[in-house]
Amino acid sequence: MEIQFLLSIILSSSVLLFLLKKTLTRNYGRKTDAGLPPSPPSPPALPLIGNLHQLGRRPHRSFQSLARKHGPIMLLQLGRVPTLVISSAEMAREVTKTHDVVFAGRPRPIAVDIFLNGHNDFAFSSYGDYWRRARKLCVIELLSQIRVQSFQPVRREETAALVEKLRLASGQAVDVSALILGVVNNIVARCVLGRRCEGRGGGKLGFGEVAKKVSSEFAEFSVGDWFPWLRWVDKATGLIGRMKGTFRAMDEYFDEVIKEHEAKAATTVGGDGEKREDFVDILLRLQREGGHDLDLSWGNIKAILVDMMIGGTDTTSTTIEWIMTHLARHPSKLQKAQEEIRRVVGQKLVIEHEDLAEMHYLKLVIKETLRLHPPIVLLLPRETLDNVEVAGFGIAVRTRVLVNTWAIQRDPTVWENPDEFIPERFENSPVDWKGRDFQYIPFGAGRRGCPGMSFGTVTLEFVTANLLYWLDWELPEGLRCENLDMEEVYGLTTHKEKPLFLIPIPHSF
Secondary structure: OHHHHHHHHHHHHHHHHHHHHHHHHOOOOOOOOOOOOOOOOOOOOEOOOEOHHHOOOOHHHHHHHHHHHHOOEEEEEEOOEEEEEEOOHHHHHHHHHHOOOOOOEOOOOHHHHHHHOOOOOOOOOOOOHHHHHHHHHHHHHHOOHHHHHHOHHHHHHHHHHHHHHHHHOOOOOEEHHHHHHHHHHHHHHHHHHOOOOOOOEOOEOOHHHHHHHHHHHHOOOOHHHHOHHHHHHHHHOOHHHHHHHHHHHHHHHHHHHHHHHHHOOOOEEOOOOOEEOOHHHHHHHHHHHOHHHOOOOHHHHHHHHHHHHHHHOHHHHHHHHHHHHHHHHOHHHHHHHHHHHHHHHOOOOOOOHHHHOOOHHHHHHHHHHHHHOOOOOEOOOEEOOOOEEEOOEEEOOOOEEEEEHHHHOOOOOOOOOOOOOOHHHHOOOOOOOOOOOOOOOOOOOHHHOOOOHHHHHHHHHHHHHHHHHHEEEEOOOOOOHHHOOOOEEOOOOOEEOOOOEEEEEEOOO
8 A cells, every 4th residue: 555655656756857857948828829809717726736726526527617707608618638627508619509619619538539549420520521411411311310219129029038027026126227228128139230249258358348448438528638748648547448448349349240241231120020230230231332421441440339328328328317316306206207108108018109199298308307417418529729819708620519408408597497307397398409509509500500400319218118008107115315325426428326226116007
């Protein structure tokens, strides 16, 4: 223990000396560009680290607190990176609509460089011609309404398997968080790769394990992202080594999947005997045919698969986890949702896709959950492509931009009782999540908005409807509704700190 302590002191001292040397040989901040108006308000910063010390364990909450003092548009110095933080609907409109093109850039953090291996996806790629073509390909070929509906048999099979597991566990407290993550992983894995997410044996990671490691390491704090000349610290702490190890496991997994698809002539057969293309099939076909004027290399295909892996698993499962948590805390709302679902479905053996359209209260519950818990509380970072003026303030080129969706959707000037779970607030409300209402942007807005919202929302609607239709739910013995843990852990998605345990009881029709 003493050796570890001494090593940490030596490392910290080395970093400090290196930073001091840098500070003596260059100015701390960037010079203000000539002709730009004054910069937005900024909290007081410390030498060397700027405002990094003010982030805390939950940066979205820290930013909200700072915004209350300094305003909905403020400039922070996070290490060596000037960072604009947006905390109101009005300012979000400026960034994602009025000046959308200027704010359409993406920074290139170390995790992106490693996991995408220098290749282009569409979520993290630079704004330009390739990005436009890759996004168009994904929207039309992978994420269209027709394609989303074609995967309904997959959702049905995997959800039925989950319900059966819960039936067998009747009367026992089960880890609902883990079961939800498992079913969503299986749905996404089958839609994207044509296989379930079990491990492969021989110590090799399966889809679920790879996806979990990628999501976790994407969210880890990297010194090199904020102090570019200190990237060696990430090597010394083992972060880069871990990321590269995960990348190799992921790359090996994708190679295996692609070879399988090539061997079976790019078609998969669902349990219903119906031929159905998964995402790998589609991308391989487009590679052969040269569709959408896009030259898809193997690296580009794998990079797009990374987007699907990250964007389709944790975001959806975390939302369902929060839905079940809030309903467990509010038994009357749980009962109201169940009564509606059971009335719509009747006593059919399966919930049909068409039934979801009639579940109006369920949609209100989902909307309210996404308001309180947007899948990504700080939208994926943007970066300015040019100097720009916003609300009378000057923003320099290459400024990183964080939109605090969590704070915007809890703004007390817009939302009454903003921290309370009230699905009824959306009744007869035209506000939706498609990026037109800037006080409610759980999937982002503008050019950089999430193109996979239909894929994700259909899955979370269907899985949640089944959980509430087939099963009644009780809290473990001794636990009261008001004492249910609501603490969160910040990451690429912000999930519950402690898993949700509930008792499933098969419903008697």
